[in-house]
Amino acid sequence: MSATALLSKETPLTNGQGWRLEVFDHVPSTNSCASQLPAWSAVRAVTQSAGRGRAARHWVSDEGGLWLSAVVPCPGSRKKWEILPLAAGWAILGALRELGVSEPRLRWPNDILVGRGKLAGLLVERFTNDTAVIGVGLNLSNRPEWVDPSLAGLTARLDDLVDGAYTVEDVTESLLRAFRGMHTHLIERGFYGIADDLNRAWKRPRRVEITLNGGAAAFHGFFQGIDPYGRLCLVTENEGLRLYDANQVALLRELE
Numbered sequence: 001m002s003a004t005a006l007l008s009k010e011t012p013l014t015n016g017q018g019w020r021l022e023v024f025d026h027v028p029s030t031n032s033c034a035s036q037l038p039a040w041s042a043v044r045a046v047t048q049s050a051g052r053g054r055a056a057r058h059w060v061s062d063e064g065g066l067w068l069s070a071v072v073p074c075p076g077s078r079k080k081w082e083i084l085p086l087a088a089g090w091a092i093l094g095a096l097r098e099l100g101v102s103e104p105r106l107r108w109p110n111d112i113l114v115g116r117g118k119l120a121g122l123l124v125e126r127f128t129n130d131t132a133v134i135g136v137g138l139n140l141s142n143r144p145e146w147v148d149p150s151l152a153g154l155t156a157r158l159d160d161l162v163d164g165a166y167t168v169e170d171v172t173e174s175l176l177r178a179f180r181g182m183h184t185h186l187i188e189r190g191f192y193g194i195a196d197d198l199n200r201a202w203k204r205p206r207r208v209e210i211t212l213n214g215g216a217a218a219f220h221g222f223f224q225g226i227d228p229y230g231r232l233c234l235v236t237e238n239e240g241l242r243l244y245d246a247n248q249v250a251l252l253r254e255l256e
């Protein structure tokens, strides 16, 4: 299904940070809509029919949630920008704290949790050589478990976590502002401060189960945070320290 009803363009963002936002009532995927847009464009939709998650999973995108894709410039080598998903996760944590969410956390590589419930997920995709699309799905007043009962008990909603209701417009503005700040940080100071910040916040070591892409059996280890390149540092009993890129790991399950 193609995109329907453009609700608004150039939504005024009061932070004056120059995002150009297009809002649709329904699209297949905001990431796909944003794929060929120039840097500093963003797309939001009220619902998505083919929202994508990591590892080609379907992402439930019912009305009341925030489904947003933001296009950022990525000058230089592709390698240099492999840390973008983690940096975007770090930016979302900052925005959520400012909105009053207490103790949001990142489950490597890019699930945003509160307690054990998933509040938001991130999918960063590269469609062009000089930009990346940061796609974020955040549960706000929607009920993803009503659409997919297997999600019952696994999700969190912003409405349940803060006093007073935020609109999708409020949260959109917070996230876009945070992505601008994160991008400036990466250009001016690189990833190091962000990696340190994330490592400080993580409970380490944490016992986890890892499933690698490619169908091999899951195995257990201790999550030790990330290295300066954003790779997962995992210590296993038999093999000691192993490093994994996000694209090697299909699933990280926390065991404690």
Ligand code: BTN
Pocket: 028, 029, 030, 031, 032, 048, 050, 051, 052, 053, 054, 055, 057, 059, 061, 066, 067, 068, 069, 110, 111, 120, 121, 122, 123, 135, 136, 137, 138
């Ligand atoms: C995950 O946790 O697996 C990532 C989910 C990312 C979902 C968002 S919703 C907006 C954007 N458009 C998509 O198709 N996916 C992302």
